[in-house]
Amino acid sequence: xxxxxxxxxxxxxxxxxxxxxxxxxxxxxxxxxxxxxxxxxxxxxxxxxxxxxxxxxxxxxxxxxxxxxxxxxxxxxxxxxxxxxxxxxxxxxxxxxxxxxxxxxxxxxxxxxxxxxxxxxxxxxxxxxxxxxxxxxxxxxxxxxxxxxxxxx
Numbered sequence: 001x002x003x004x005x006x007x008x009x010x011x012x013x014x015x016x017x018x019x020x021x022x023x024x025x026x027x028x029x030x031x032x033x034x035x036x037x038x039x040x041x042x043x044x045x046x047x048x049x050x051x052x053x054x055x056x057x058x059x060x061x062x063x064x065x066x067x068x069x070x071x072x073x074x075x076x077x078x079x080x081x082x083x084x085x086x087x088x089x090x091x092x093x094x095x096x097x098x099x100x101x102x103x104x105x106x107x108x109x110x111x112x113x114x115x116x117x118x119x120x121x122x123x124x125x126x127x128x129x130x131x132x133x134x135x136x137x138x139x140x141x142x143x144x145x146x147x148x149x150x151x152x153x
């Protein structure tokens with residue numbers, strides 16, 4: 001058995017951004033994508049071409065869409081904390097994990113998710129205003145919150 005790293009089990013391997021967008025837009029539509037991802041290219045005059053243009057210029061948004069594709073559209077188990085720090089296209093998907101059917105998503109579920117995120121954000125702001133250190137754990141860690149800081153180093 002070779003010690004080479006095999007990325008071919010990753011559903012993003014060999015998939016263009018355009019084809020990825022076509023698949024998720026056909027399944028969910030722009031309204032659901034905006035509700036879950038909160039990226040304006042899915043709200044303001046959405047189209048495949050304009051979304052591709054924006055996502056190619058904006059790495060954090062592209063990674064967010066690719067992660068959505070892996071974990072919501074392809075229903076793969078969430079990445080480990082080490083793999084989550086790697087861009088979705090470079091992640092190693094174990095051989096025993098195979099893509100499933102797209103998750104059923106709704107605007108109501110998106111509203112609940114947004115409310116949970118708002119509450120979590122409010123709690124974090126309260127901790128910061130009181131000078132309390134942030135309590136990171138596997139469950140509360142939001143890797144997108146530190147994306148900008150990580151890429152400015």
